[in-house]
Amino acid sequence: MTKVTKDIFYVGVNDHKVDLFEGQYVVPNGMAYNSYVIKDANIAVIDTVDKNFTHQWLDNINEVLGSEKPDFLIVQHMEPDHSANIMNFLKVYPNTTVVGNDKTFKMIDQFFGQSDIKKLVVNDGDVLSLGNHSLTFVFAPMVHWPEVMVTYDSFDKVLFSADGFGKFGALDVEEDWACEARRYYFGIVGKYGAQVQNLLKKASELDINIICPLHGPVLTENLGYYLNLYNIWSSYQVESEGVVIAYTSIYGNTKAAVLSLAEKLKSNGCPKVVINDLARCDMAEAVEDAFRFGKLVLATTTYNSSIFPFMKQFIDHLTERNYSNRTVAFIENGSWAPMANKVMKEMFAKSKNIKFCENEVTILSSVQKDTKEKIDALANELSQEYLATQDSTANKNDLKALFNIGYGLYVVTCNDGRKDNGLIVNTVAQVASNPSRIAVTINKENYSHHVIKQTGVMNINCLTVDAPFSIFQKYGFQSGRTVDKFAGESVLRSDNGLVFLQRYCNSFMSLKVEQYVDLESHGMFICSITEARVLSKDQSMTYSYYHQNVKPKPKTENKKGYVCRICGWVYEGDELPEDIVCPLCKHGASDFEKIK
Numbered sequence: 001m002t003k004v005t006k007d008i009f010y011v012g013v014n015d016h017k018v019d020l021f022e023g024q025y026v027v028p029n030g031m032a033y034n035s036y037v038i039k040d041a042n043i044a045v046i047d048t049v050d051k052n053f054t055h056q057w058l059d060n061i062n063e064v065l066g067s068e069k070p071d072f073l074i075v076q077h078m079e080p081d082h083s084a085n086i087m088n089f090l091k092v093y094p095n096t097t098v099v100g101n102d103k104t105f106k107m108i109d110q111f112f113g114q115s116d117i118k119k120l121v122v123n124d125g126d127v128l129s130l131g132n133h134s135l136t137f138v139f140a141p142m143v144h145w146p147e148v149m150v151t152y153d154s155f156d157k158v159l160f161s162a163d164g165f166g167k168f169g170a171l172d173v174e175e176d177w178a179c180e181a182r183r184y185y186f187g188i189v190g191k192y193g194a195q196v197q198n199l200l201k202k203a204s205e206l207d208i209n210i211i212c213p214l215h216g217p218v219l220t221e222n223l224g225y226y227l228n229l230y231n232i233w234s235s236y237q238v239e240s241e242g243v244v245i246a247y248t249s250i251y252g253n254t255k256a257a258v259l260s261l262a263e264k265l266k267s268n269g270c271p272k273v274v275i276n277d278l279a280r281c282d283m284a285e286a287v288e289d290a291f292r293f294g295k296l297v298l299a300t301t302t303y304n305s306s307i308f309p310f311m312k313q314f315i316d317h318l319t320e321r322n323y324s325n326r327t328v329a330f331i332e333n334g335s336w337a338p339m340a341n342k343v344m345k346e347m348f349a350k351s352k353n354i355k356f357c358e359n360e361v362t363i364l365s366s367v368q369k370d371t372k373e374k375i376d377a378l379a380n381e382l383s384q385e386y387l388a389t390q391d392s393t394a395n396k397n398d399l400k401a402l403f404n405i406g407y408g409l410y411v412v413t414c415n416d417g418r419k420d421n422g423l424i425v426n427t428v429a430q431v432a433s434n435p436s437r438i439a440v441t442i443n444k445e446n447y448s449h450h451v452i453k454q455t456g457v458m459n460i461n462c463l464t465v466d467a468p469f470s471i472f473q474k475y476g477f478q479s480g481r482t483v484d485k486f487a488g489e490s491v492l493r494s495d496n497g498l499v500f501l502q503r504y505c506n507s508f509m510s511l512k513v514e515q516y517v518d519l520e521s522h523g524m525f526i527c528s529i530t531e532a533r534v535l536s537k538d539q540s541m542t543y544s545y546y547h548q549n550v551k552p553k554p555k556t557e558n559k560k561g562y563v564c565r566i567c568g569w570v571y572e573g574d575e576l577p578e579d580i581v582c583p584l585c586k587h588g589a590s591d592f593e594k595i596k
Contacts, residue, residue, distance in 0.1 A: 004036065004156075004158070004210065004212060004218055005156045005158065005210070007038055007039050007040060007132070007133065007155075007156065008036060008037070008038050008039075008153070008156060008158060008212075009036065009037045009038075009039070009064045010034065010035075010036060010212075010218065011035045011036065011037050011045075011057065011060035011061050011063075011064060012032055012033055012034035012035045012036075012049060012057075012060075012171075013032070013033050013035075013049050013050075013053040013056050013057055013060070014030060014031075014032055014170035014171055014172050015030050015031045015032070015033060015050060015052070015053065015170065016030040016170060017030075017052070018030060018031050021168060022188070024187075024284075025168065025183070025184075025187055025188075025284050026282055026284070027168045027169065029168070029169040029170055029173040029175060029180075030169065030170035030173065031081075031168065031169070031170060031215060032169070032170050032171045032215055032216060032217075033049035033050045033053065033057075033081055033082065033214070033215070034047070034049075034212065034213060034214045034215060034216075034218075035047050035048060035049055035057060035060075035061075036160065036212055037061060037064045037065065037070070038130060038133055038135075038153065039064070039065075039068075040130035040131035040132055040133045041130060041131030041132075042071040042072065042129075042130040042131060043065065043068060043069070043070045043071050043072070043130070044070065044071065044072040044073075044074055044099075044128075044130055044133075044135070045061065045070045045072070045073050045074070045089070045096075046074045046076065046151065046160050046212075047074065047075065047076055047077065047082045047083070047214060048073075048075075048082060048083060048084060048085035048086055048088075048089055049081070049082065049084070049085060050080070050081045050082075050084055050085075051080065051084035051085065054085050054088050057085060058085075058088070058089070058092060069093055069095065069096070070093050070096050071096065071097065071130075072096065072097050072098075072099050072120070072128070072130075073086065073089060073090075073093075073096050073097070073098050073099065074099045074100070074135070074151060074160075075098060075099065075100040075104050075108075076148065076149050076150060076151060076160065076162040076214070077145060077147070077148050077162045077163060077214060078104060078107040078108070078111065078145065078147050079145060079163075080111070082214055083107075083108075083111065086098070086108065086112065087112050087115070090117060095118070096118070097118040097119065097120050098117050098118065098119055098120070099120045099122060099128065099137075100119075100120075100121070100122070100147070100149075101121065101122055101123070101124075101137075101139065101147060101149055102121055103146055103147035104147045104149075105119060105121065106147075107147055122137045122149075123137075124137065124138065124139035124149075125137070125138070132155050133153050133154075133155040133156070134153070134154050134155060135151050135152065135153055136151070136152045136154065137149050137150075137151055138150050138151070138152060138199070138202050138203075140162065140164070140195070140198075140199045140202075141195065142192045142195040143162070143163065143164060143189060143192055143195045143196055143199055144163060144188060144189045144191075144192050144195075148162050148163070149162070150162050150164065150199070150203075152206050152208075154207075156209070156210065157206075157207050157208055157209040157210065158208070158209065158210040158211075158212055159203065159206065159208045159210070159211050159212065160212045161211050161212065161213045161214075162213070162214055163188070163189065163213070163214055163215065164189075164196070164199065164213060164230070165181070165211050165213040165216070165219060165226055165230065166181070166184055166213040166214055166215030166216045167180040167181035167184050167213075167215060167216035167217075168180040168181075168183060168184050168215070168216075169216065171216075171217055177216070177217070177226075178229060179288075180216075181216065181226075181229070182229075182233065182239075182288050182291075182292060183284050183285060183287075183288040184215070184216075185230075185233050186233065186284075186287055186288050186291045186321060187284045187287065187288075190233070190287075190291065190321035190322070191320060191321045191322060192234075193233070193234040193235060193236055193322055194234075196230065196233075196234035197231075197234050197235060200227070200230060200231055200234065203227075208223060209223075211223060211226065231470070233291070235468065236291070236322060236323070236324045236325050237325065237468055238293065238294035238325065238326070238503065239291075239292045239293070240272065240292050240293055240294075241271045241272065241293070241294060241502065241503070242270060242271055242272030242273060242274065242293040242294070242295070243265055243270055243272070243273050243274070243293065243295040243296070243297060243382055244274045244275075244276065244286075244289045244290050244292075244293045244295070244296050244297070245258050245261065245262060245273065245274070245275045245276070245296075245297040245299065246276045246278055246286055246289075246290065246296065246297070246298055246299070246311070246314055247275070247276070247277060247278065247297075247298075247299035247300060247311075247331075248277070248278050248279055248299075248300045248301065248308040248310050248311050249277070249299075249301070249333075250301055250308075253333060253363060253365065253366045253367060254299050254300065254301055254331065254333045254363060255277075256366075256367050257299060257331055257333075257361065257363055257367050257371065257375055258275060258297075258299050258331070259275075260367065260372065260375050261297065261299075261331070261375050261378065261379055262275055264375065264376055264379035264380075264383075265379050265382060265383060268379060268380065268383035268386055268387055268393070269383065269386040269387060269389070269390045269393065270382070270383055270386050271386070272293065274289050274293065276289060278308075278310040278311055278313075278314050279310050283310075283313065283314065283317065286314060287314070287317045287318065287321070290318055290323065290326075291318075291321075291323070294326055294327060294503075295326065295327045295328075295329070295382055296326055296327070296328050296329070297328075297329045297330075297331065297378075297382070298311065298314075298315070298328065298329070298330055298331070298344050299330075299331035299332075299333075299361075300331075300332065300333070300340050300344070301332070301333045301334065301340060302332060302333065302334035302337065302338050302339050302340045302343075303340075305337075305339065306339075306340075306343050307340045307343050307344060308340075311340075311344070312347075315344060315347045315348070316347075318351075319347060319348065319350065319351055322351075322352070323348075323351055323354075324351055324352040324353050324354065325352070325353045325354075325466055326353075326354060326355070327354075327355045327356075327357065327382070328348065328354055328355070328356055328357070329356070329357035329359070329360070329378055329381075329382060330344050330345065330356075330357075330360050330361070331360075331361040331362075331363065331375075331378075332344075332360075332361070332362050332363065333362075333363040333364075333365070334362070334363075334364070335364065335365045338362050338363075338364070341360050341362065353466065355538075357378060357381050357382065358381060359374065359377045359378040359381050360374075360378075361374045361375055361378055362374075384534075384535065384536055384537070385502070385535035385536045388533045388534060388535045389492050389500075389502055389533075389535065391495075394533050395533065395534070396495070396531050396532070396533060397531075397532060398507075398532050398533055398534045399436065399529075399532055400507075400534050401462070401507035401508070401509055401532040401533065401534050402430055402436065402509075402532070404462040404506055404507045404534075404540045405428055405429065405430055405438075405462065405540075406540060406542055407426065407542060407543050408426065408428070408462065408463065408540045408541055408542045408543060409424060409425075409426050409463045409467075409472075409541050409542070409543060409546055410424070410425050410426070410428050410460045410461060410462055410463060411423065411424060411425075411460075411461040411463060411471075411475050411501060411505070412424075412425050412440065412442070412448055412452075412458050412459070412460055412461075413458065413459045413461065413498050413499045413500065413501075414448050414451045414452050414455060414457070414458045414459075414498060415451070415455070415497065415498055415499075416447075416451045416454075416455075416480075417455075419480075419484050419486070420484075420485070420486045420491065420498070420499045421447065421448055421451060421480030421485060421486075422448075422474070422475040422480070422485045422486070422499070423442070423446055423447075423448040423475055423476070423480070424472055424475045424476035425440065425441070425442060425460075426543050427439075427440065427441035427442075427522075428440050428441075428460055431526065435528065436528070436529050437514070437526055437527065437528060438460070438509065438511055438526075438527045438528075438529060439524055439525070439526050439527070440458065440460060440511065440524070440525045440527060441519065441522050441523070441524045441525075442522060442523055442525070443521060443522050444521060444522060444523055445586075446479075447479050447480045447481040448480060449522075449523055451480075452513065452525060453516070453523065456512060456513040457496050457498065457510070457511065457512055457513070458498065458510075458511050458513075458525070458527070459494055459496070459498045459499065459500050459508050459509065459510050459511070460508060460509050460511060461500055461501040461505045461507075461508045462505060462506050462507045462508065462540050463504055463505060463540070463541045464504055464505060464506050464536070464538040464539060464540060464541055465538070465539045465540070465541045465545055465549075466504060466538065467504035467541055467550070468504075468550070469550050469551060469552060471504055472546070472550070472551070476566075476585055477567060477584050477585045477586070479586070486499060494508065494510045494531050494533075495510065495530070495531050496510045496512075496530060496531065498510065500533075502535075505535055505536075506534065506535055506536045506537065506538045506539075506540060507532070507533060507534045507535055507536075508532075508533055508535070509529050509531065509532045509533075510529070510530045510531035510532070511525070511527035511528065511529060511530065512527055512528050512529075512530050513525045513526070513527050514526050514527060514528050551567070551568065552568055553568065554568030554569075554570060555568075555570070556570060556595045559572055559595060560572060560573075560574075560595060561573050561574075561576075561594075561595055562576045562592040562593060562594055562595060563592065563593060563595055564582045564584070564585060564587060564591055564592055565591050565592065565593055566582065566585045566587045566591050567582060567584045567585040567587075569582050569583065569584045569585070570595070571592065576589055576592055576594075577589070580592065
């Protein structure tokens with residue numbers, strides 16, 4: 001018997017006999033099937049376990065309850081590893097009321113036949129009181145079945161998260177959470193990122209201290225870490241910098257090209273190179289890697305006028321899980337009619353925000369001198385930002401960085417002597433060319449204005465179109481005076497000692513203030529360039545692109561008042577106060593417009 005809180009008990013089981021979870025995922029460390037009991041004036045059991053552990057599970061419940069009887073069995077998810085023992089439970093506790101939604105009970109009938117059981121059908125947002133504990137049911141359809149709901153206990157601030165935040169592996173085995181949780185997520189839930197995002201938005205409105213999933217450990221500390229990873233995964237963002245090479249090779253020639261590419265990438269400073277032989281590796285691990293890192297190289301042979309079967313299977317796994325927001329490169333091999341690159345590229349036709357590398361490699365039977373040159377060119381393209389972020393290989397006078405300045409969006413970084421700071425600005429312009437001068441205008445109310453006025457140095461980082469809204473929240477919606485915006489991050493620094501961004505940025509320039517112009521509400525810093533690096537060829541984000549594609553649309557339906565043009569916060573009222581400050585982005589009345 002394990003206590004989660006004073007009133008909540010873990011009664012789940014460990015399965016070390018299973019070799020393939022859901023008939024396809026290798027689980028060398030087994031699985032945990034979690035179930036929970038809440039003891040209050042009324043007693044609730046949350047979910048059952050796999051059919052092979054009926055008696056062990058019922059023994060666990062009996063150890064907690066003794067002679068007491070449960071009042072409710074809450075069914076959050078009808079997948080058989082969680083629902084198989086519903087009827088066995090009711091044989092022992094026949095007076096228990098089963099709690100579920102309409103789809104839950106339809107599936108109960110499908111699995112067990114027409115059943116005469118006591119039912120409590122709940123709707124999204126309904127609350128069930130056990131006494132001190134009030135349970136709110138939050139529907140989470142298609143995370144990852146249509147009937148799924150999660151349960152929030154407001155008394156102990158516990159989220160019973162169904163399959164969310166689960167992982168492979170039994171609970172009596174110590175292993176890294178992220179690795180097996182990532183493989184679990186992308187294998188099982190990965191297709192449903194939009195639905196997970198909806199659930200995360202609902203969860204953000206709850207005060208959560210503990211997460212109790214149906215697989216994996218109960219999460220009690222550093223919940224922000226787990227929530228952040230789920231946000232990255234479900235929004236298909238890049239989690240880690242690096243390149244994944246997935247390949248198939250029949251006689252070793254394609255493999256030779258892959259190994260050559262990997263060595264060149266490493267020598268170019270690529271922080272991580274992962275190689276997966278798709279004929280031999282765990283396919284789920286390869287899928288996990290492809291979603292974890294930002295760049296993917298696919299190398300295979302032309303086979304029966306198509307591509308090798310393992311590669312075809314791998315790409316199908318990616319595309320059916322909405323693989324997006326990545327850079328993809330191709331290497332093909334063919335002795336007489338190579339066409340693998342064409343076939344692979346066509347398989348990504350419906351994928352969103354996939355950038356294909358300009359350099360494609362074709363091997364005619366074996367790697368020759370010209371092939372090696374093409375491999376090096378591809379490695380350099382994939383490594384452009386890595387080369388530019390290393391002092392030893394960077395071109396620190398690459399004034400092509402000036403071409404990325406427009407009426408766009410930038411992160412200005414500075415340092416107050418104690419910590420680094422970052423600020424979103426949209427007022428950067430080149431104002432002279434001989435010598436080059438950059439003007440950066442910053443609102444005087446921003447802490448960065450104060451810091452730069454004192455230090456006389458800054459970096460401007462040109463944001464790219466793949467920058468998510470979270471970047472603007474991080475650097476634009478909070479003050480560097482009270483928040484360390486780079487806390488816990490591993491950062492890169494330019495020659496002036498300031499941070500420059502290594503992701504969502506195509507170039508940066510280090511600036512030295514030469515002149516200051518007071519513009520009343522703002523200050524304009526006229527600067528010389530001390531360093532300039534181009535990190536990638538990615539398109540710069542313009543102010544209009546941000547508003548059309550990145551910034552969430554404000555929820556103004558049936559509301560009367562004013563909306564902040566910057567972040568979408570709504571002030572409801574007939575008149576907008578002249579001294580209003582948006583509580584989210586801290587912008588004033590001039591950035592509000594009347595709701596039409």
